[in-house]
Amino acid sequence: MEKPLTSWGRYPVVECNQESFVFTEQLEKLADRSEDFIPRGNGRSYGDSALGKRALTTLKFDKILSFDTAKGVFECQPGITLSDVLQVIVPQGWFLRVTPGTKLITVGGAVGSNVHGKNHRTEGSFSRHIIDMDVRLASNEEITCSPTQNTDLFEATCGGMGLTGMVTRVKFRLKKIETSYIRQKQIKAQNLDELLSLFDKYQHYSYTVAWIDCLTKGKNSGRGILTVGEHAAFSELIEEQKKEPLKLPSNKKLNFPFTLPAWVLNTFTVKAFNFLYYLKNYKKEMDSVVLYDPVFYTLDAINNWNRMYGKAGFVQYQFVMPLESRQGLVEILNRIGEKGMGSFLTVLKVLGKQESMISFCREGYTLALDFPLRKGVLEFLDELDEIVLKYGGRIYITKDARMKPDMLKNYPELDKFKDIVKKYNPDGKIRSAQSDRLLLTEPK
Amino acid sequence: METVLVLGATSDIGIAIARKFAAAGYNIQLAARKPEQLDAVKSDIEIRSGVSCSTHAFDAVKYDSHAAFFNGIKPDITIAVFGTMYEEEDAFNDWSLAETMINTNYTGAVSILNIAARHYTTQQRGTIIGISSVAGDRGRASKLVYGSSKAAFSAYLAGLRNKCFKDNVHVMTVKPGFVYTRMTENLKLPAPLTSTPDEVATIVYNGFKAGKNTIYVKWFWRYIMLIIKNIPEFQFKKMKL
Incomplete structure (x- = not known):
């Protein structure tokens, strides 16, 4: 039965028939039916990547198949969330090699979006650590692929937004840790130039990310706080922490209890928030050793935080600019400052080289901003798109809900990707509202 | 640690x-008609919880097989x-x-649980938990046969609780209302009245630990059903429920 469904940005709303499966036989039956479908995980992509007439949700196909605690190799079905994976691996002294800023995505989603983290320069995207995986194609045939086997399918499935088929099993490598703590350093920067030079100065750290205040104009434009971190060694813990070096963070969460009226978030309140956020680091540099949760998964601490942006929802705009196009970054920040349309928690990261076919990541600066849906926002984002294109940048498809197919032209292997999708999904049976909009599948 | 059999x-x-x-921390025995489907569930439980887990073939309507099945694993x-x-x-x-429906939900349940109860009363120890349904609390058109099979199961x-009490065997009845499962994903269910399978499991576990007799999931279903049970029949028969 079709019901209104959205993903994390609560925009757009699509009438969607969601169906689940626990066992392979059930998936086989669902996939055998003639209606088109798109694989869907926990619905944490922001726009319409996992929306369509029919979504086959993996959330009940979430079993752990094997875990080699000596070698750090994990094998599972796609519907398990990273949060559940961490729950199992951390107490055994292992961590995810790549994790995005939320642990509430599924492993299948991590493959489909080929997610990256705060360590992209050193560890690449999620796909770099996959040993092999099974994909159920549009023909309902299941095949195994890896960096050495059925490589075209492997490459197009990593970051392919589910369009090559349903990932049904993933085996990937983990990272050894001595403790579940992160030794972090936070450094304040008064403007964008200083912030970017701090990125260079601290590039030897595994994890680097900056929060940036996008509403300050003039000489303080782009001021922010850089956070860098390393997994803490046992010897770096204080006595209290040493009692349980592989402690799991508490599962207790706050809940955003209702949808905030849209007017609450305005230029003034966002400015005030940013001001306080900048001020809370009262010193230029602060060091601490903390559990991994607040470092990697800041917003996961608040359930339903997407309600903060009001009923109409929001669009997250994440783009990457080549390193040499720093000017593009400045231009975009200026435009946002002028419009006063900025968001909380604007995140800036440096990415390493591109490694997979349809990956968003390429060497450069990536900025992610939230824009509540209101009058003029979509037009404004179209203007930003032009700047991104002009400087050779790209938009992250996983966050996208509105761009035009043209915006994909800075994905250099787009045509090759489309050909592979056609090979494994010839009639476009697997399709989403987004793939139709971006012409990744041929509209019917 | 004790062993739990899930039929x-x-x-x-x-x-x-x-x-x-x-x-x-309980060891788990998983039983179903197609135990080969359960390999992934078994590995999942063992890896997540570090307990041991086994899978077994069990068919509720193959009554003749029940005694050998149960006595082979004795949970x-x-x-x-x-x-x-x-x-x-x-x-x-x-x-x-x-x-x-009748044979699975009622006859098969009586067959296997009689065997379990005989074992438990003999050894003067054991627990039986039956997942019935609020649908068994009063017969109505929209749950004609299913509801009556669950009514029989609840009774x-x-x-059984009454019979086994003196032998130190506890029997708990669980009556879920609406639950989001594959069986119901095509229905429009009222969110405040509907629970997830995980919520049902937590309430069952807590009820077991507290030694409850009959629990409703969620708790307010007890009062909803109380109202429904008390509507006079001359009125009830005209209603669309």
């Missing part, structure tokens, strides 16, 4: 209950989750569907 372990609620008891706690639900209109018109569990 009907391929259902959403069965899996959730197995995971919940495993997380609390400390037996949880009957299995059940079948067809469209009532189809079952009204097709006896084979109605018969399967059986109440009787």
Whole structure:
């Protein structure tokens, strides 16, 4: 039965028939039916990547198949969330090699979006650590692929937004840790130039990310706080922490209890928030050793935080600019400052080289901003798109809900990707509202 | 540690209950008609919880096989989750569907749980948990056969509790209201009244720990059903429920 469904940005709303499966036989039956479908995980992509007439949700196909605690190799079905994976691996002294800023995505989603983290320069995207995986194609045939086997399918499935088929099993490598703590350093920067030079100065750290205040104009434009971190060694813990070096963070969460009226978030309140956020680091540099949760998964601490942006929802705009196009970054920040349309928690990261076919990541600066849906926002984002294109940048498809197919032209292997999708999904049976909009599948 | 047998372990609620008891440290026996489907559930439970887990073939309507099945594994706690639900209109018109519902939900349950109860009363120790339904609290058109099979099952569990009490065997009846499962994903369910399989599992586990007799999931279903049970029949028969 079709019901209104959205993903994390609560925009757009699509009438969607969601169906689940626990066992392979059930998936086989669902996939055998003639209606088109798109694989869907926990619905944490922001726009319409996992929306369509029919979504086959993996959330009940979430079993752990094997875990080699000596070698750090994990094998599972796609519907398990990273949060559940961490729950199992951390107490055994292992961590995810790549994790995005939320642990509430599924492993299948991590493959489909080929997610990256705060360590992209050193560890690449999620796909770099996959040993092999099974994909159920549009023909309902299941095949195994890896960096050495059925490589075209492997490459197009990593970051392919589910369009090559349903990932049904993933085996990937983990990272050894001595403790579940992160030794972090936070450094304040008064403007964008200083912030970017701090990125260079601290590039030897595994994890680097900056929060940036996008509403300050003039000489303080782009001021922010850089956070860098390393997994803490046992010897770096204080006595209290040493009692349980592989402690799991508490599962207790706050809940955003209702949808905030849209007017609450305005230029003034966002400015005030940013001001306080900048001020809370009262010193230029602060060091601490903390559990991994607040470092990697800041917003996961608040359930339903997407309600903060009001009923109409929001669009997250994440783009990457080549390193040499720093000017593009400045231009975009200026435009946002002028419009006063900025968001909380604007995140800036440096990415390493591109490694997979349809990956968003390429060497450069990536900025992610939230824009509540209101009058003029979509037009404004179209203007930003032009700047991104002009400087050779790209938009992250996983966050996208509105761009035009043209915006994909800075994905250099787009045509090759489309050909592979056609090979494994010839009639476009697997399709989403987004793939139709971006012409990744041929509209019917 | 004690061992929990989950009968009907391929259902959403069965899996959730197995995971919940495993997380609390119980060893798990998973039983279903197609045990080969359960390999992934087994590895999942063992890896997540570090307990041991085994899979077994069990068919609720193959009554003759029940004694050998149960005596081969002898769990400390037996949880009957299995059940079948067809469209009532189809079952009204097709006896084979109605018969399967009755035989699975009631006859099969009595068969296997009598065997479990005999074992537990002999050893003066054990627990039986039956997942019935609020649908068994009062007969109505939209749950004609399913509801009556669950009514019979609820009555059986109440009787069994009475019979086994003196032998230190506890019997708990669980009556879920609406639950989001694969069986119900095409229905429009009222969110405040509907629970997830994980919520059912937590309430079952807590009820077991507290030694409850009958629990409703969620708790307010007890009062909803109390109202429904108290509508006079001359009025009730005219209603669309």
